[in-house]
Amino acid sequence: MKVFFISDLHFDHNPGLLNVFVDFLKKHKPEVLVVGGDLFNGSSRLGGLLKILKEHTSRLLFVPGNHDLWHSDTLGAVDTTEMYRKYIRGTVLRSGCDYLPSGGVIINGIGFAGTTGWYDAFPASGQKTPDEKLCFFPGLASPSDVVEKMAEDLERQLYDLETHVDRIAVTVHTVPFPAKIADSIEENILGYQGSDVLGNVIMKHDKVKHVFSGHLHRQFRARIGDKVWQSVAYGYARELSVSPEEHLLQCTAMIDF
Ligand SMILES: [Fe+2]
Numbered sequence: 610m611k612v613f614f615i616s617d618l619h620f621d622h623n624p625g626l627l628n629v630f631v632d633f634l635k636k637h638k639p640e641v642l643v644v645g646g647d648l649f650n651g652s653s654r655l656g657g658l659l660k661i662l663k664e665h666t667s668r669l670l671f672v673p674g675n676h677d678l679w680h681s682d683t684l685g686a687v688d689t690t691e692m693y694r695k696y697i698r699g700t701v702l703r704s705g706c707d708y709l710p711s712g713g714v715i716i717n718g719i720g721f722a723g724t725t726g727w728y729d730a731f732p733a734s735g736q737k738t739p740d741e742k743l744c745f746f747p748g749l750a751s752p753s754d755v756v757e758k759m760a761e762d763l764e765r766q767l768y769d770l771e772t773h774v775d776r777i778a779v780t781v782h783t784v785p786f787p788a789k790i791a792d793s794i795e796e797n798i799l800g801y802q803g804s805d806v807l808g809n810v811i812m813k814h815d816k817v818k819h820v821f822s823g824h825l826h827r828q829f830r831a832r833i834g835d836k837v838w839q840s841v842a843y844g845y846a847r848e849l850s851v852s853p854e855e856h857l858l859q860c861t862a863m864i865d866f
Pocket residue numbers: 647674675676782823824825
């Protein structure tokens with residue numbers, strides 16, 4: 610079973626990328642496509658896009674990124690928890706796709722789990738990030754409260770999946786082991802990349818063999834215990850040093866399960 614994992618396609622920052630990505634899917638024909646979030650800023654265009662992508666794969670599993678959760682195009686009509694649990698879920702299901710945050714998925718004996726995750730702290734620059742302005746999780750005062758909640762959800766999925774399967778792939782939008790990349794990240798934004806709270810949950814579950822993350826637009830791959838952890842973030846056009854086609858090949862994890 611050919612499964613592709615990718616995130617951070619940021620179609621609103623990458624004009625022309627949709628056609629390139631569709632050609633890429635037509636050429637390589639993944640049976641399952643797992644998308645780890647940050648397709649657009651806001652979610653109003655999400656359903657239309659997922660329908661297009663779904664035409665080129667049998668199953669599409671989606672996890673929102675922080676950008677997908679921004680209230681920029683819903684005028685703040687609902688809070689972020691509602692967006693995450695209800696509105697985006699509905700959009701994804703109506704597009705014929707699976708929504709991983711509402712429960713793990715099993716395909717051909719492989720378990721797929723996923724969460725947006727979150728991070729330990731806003732950047733220490735003093736400037737408000739869009740997340741701070743455009744996301745509101747009622748009852749969760751700080752980013753670390755949000756990440757705790759996301760980690761709890763992930764843990765529930767993993768307990769559930771591991772009673773049914775022997776191998777699980779986790780997709781987390783934010784970085785689950787920021788401490789492992791601490792050397793390469795400026796200290797004032799390290800806390801904003803993700804949280805070890807997520808990594809620690811993942812490490813407790815032996816059947817998790819693959820971990821994919823996005824959010825930080827940088828390619829890396831590491832082995833942690835018996836798990837392979839890989840960034841699958843595409844990023845912004847301005848960050849590319851190769852053609853979009855070449856970059857897609859570099860950042861997409863193509864796994865034959
Ligand atoms: Fe992100």
